Amino acid sequence: MNTTHYLIAGASHAGLEAVHRIRLVDETSPITLVTRDAHAPYSPTILPYVVSGQSAPERVVLRKADYFTKHNVTLIxxxxxxxxxxxxxxASLKSGDQWQYEKLLLATGADPIIPPIPGLSETPFHVLRTMQHAIDLREHAGKAKRAVVLGAGLIGMHGAENLRHAGLDVTIVEMCDQVLPGYFDPRAASVIETAFNDNGIHMVMGSRVVKVESQDNGCRITLENGxxxxxxxxxxATGVKPQLDYLKGTSVQVDQGVLVDRNMRTDAPNIWAAGDVAQAADFYGEDKVMMCILPDAVTQGAIAAMDMAEDHALAPYVGGVPINTYxxxxxxxxxxGQCMADxxxxxxxxxxxxxxRYLKILLKDNRLHGISSINEEMDAGIMWQLILRKIDLTPVKDAFIARPLETGRALMSSTWR
Structure with missing residues (x-):
């Protein structure tokens, strides 16, 4: 039986941040990090650029082998x-190995959702969630001429753009009436759609796929309009969701993901969860939500690790606030923050x-609740902090509306001091 003090399942941003935070306060207890990926740890955000050839797989590594050796981490x-x-x-692994742990962090991420479209499962298709997916997609793109992307979320939009950069004719099919509906309102989305159209990508919006048929060297996609x-x-690229089969028979509570408290603890003793697998407190309400964004994965990984290592500097999770730079x-x-007004x-x-250019600011009691912009000078991190810290903008409201970046920087400079 293998033994470890800390067992971390998942080696993306949440898992890697957890390793870092544990080692700040516990330099000696063994850490074991398990990843299903055969590649060295990387950020999923760079995968579209591997597809286009702008980035090479060996140049996007987040942690090299010597990092794990230096910090006494067993990487599996x-x-x-x-x-x-x-x-x-x-914990039992796919290989048959078993690891006895003192504390376990679930940072296993999420898998692509495959929609139940007739014929899809019998048709060769790609997803984009791992490095191997990106390598396979790049290889296929080098031989292809026409691509169809199902889904106009961030993965689909990034994938479509980089397939276009690779020289393919690209069509995006999205059942919603706009691109990126979880991030931008229809006005902002129209600016993005125009840019895609202007760069030769055909946008088929508000249309559902009803059938996919495999053909020689490709496929035919039939839409609901015929x-x-x-x-x-x-x-x-129709979304992602956690794969939670490994929790069968445990007392870990799940909904859309693994339910956690503000210290990232699950209902089961000695088990935490963070990142795309975790369903945690919402900043704006009482519900628990799935965030599935990189900055939040880092935050949750840090909080889980600090709780696991009994770090006295731990501050509980304040709730998820969306942040995306595209x-x-x-x-x-x-x-x-919020992208739609109520x-x-x-x-x-x-x-x-x-x-x-486009700018939208959402306020409640003169506190920032959401901001979205296109081609405006903006620092997403500062806007994120203004929301998280619930900064009262009353004394500078007019200045903030006129110059959000400059005013936000001044506010955060004085707050951080």
Whole structure:
């Protein structure tokens, strides 16, 4: 029986941050890090650039082998957690190995959702969630001419742009009426859609796929309006969800993901969860939500590790606030906090159609609740902190509306001091 003090399942941002935080206060207790990926740890955010050839797999490593050696971390690659015996504190891996742990962190991320479209399972298609997915997609893209991307979320949009950069004719099919509905309102989305159209990507919005048929060297995609598309490369990017089969037989409570408290603890003793697998407190309400964004994965990984290591500097999780920075065809969009107004929020917008610029600010009691922009000078991290810290903007409200970046920087400078 293998033994370790800390067992961390997952080696992306939440898991790696947990290793870092544990070692700040506990330099000696053994850490074992298990990842199902055969590649050295990397950020999923760079995968579209591997597809286009702008980044090489060997150049996007987050932690090299010597890091784990230096910090007394046993890294187990190309393996994964398949079962937990919580009473004996034993984790079973796909390889058949078992590890007895004192404390276990679940940072196993999420897997692509494959929609139940007739014919899809019998048709060759790609997803984009791992390095191997990106390598396979890049290899196929080098031989393809026409690509169809199902889904206009961040993965689909990034994937489509980089397939276009790789020289393919690209069509995006999205059942919603706009791109990126979880991040931007229809006005902002229209600016992004225009940029994609202007760069030769065909956008089919508000349309559902009803059938996929495999053909020689490709496939035919039939839409609900009867129209069809043909492609020799199909990318499915219709969302992600955690795979939680390894929790069967445990007392760990799940909903959309693993339910955790504000210290990232699950209901089971000695088990924590963080990152895309965790369903944690919402900053804006009482519900627990799935965030699935990189900054939040880092935050949750840090909090879980500090609790596991009994770090007295631990501050409980304040709740998830969405933050996304999205670069497309040389333009930049950000979305922080809430993106859609409701009756309780004050909405202020500014548009400049000639320069494809857009700004929307959402306030409640003169405190920032959300901000989204396209091609405006903006620091998403500062806006995130203004929301998290519930900074009262009353004394500088007019200045903030006119110059959010400069005013936000001044506010945070004085707050941090």
């Amino acid at each position: 690659s190309d393996n994964e957690l398949v079962a937990i015996n919580e009473n004996d504190r034993v 129209n069809s598309l043909e492609a020799d490369l199909l990318l499915v 670069t497309f065809f040389g333009q930049q969009a950000i979305s922080v 009756a309780q929020l004050e909405e202020l917008t500014r548009t400049d159609d000639d320069n494809q």
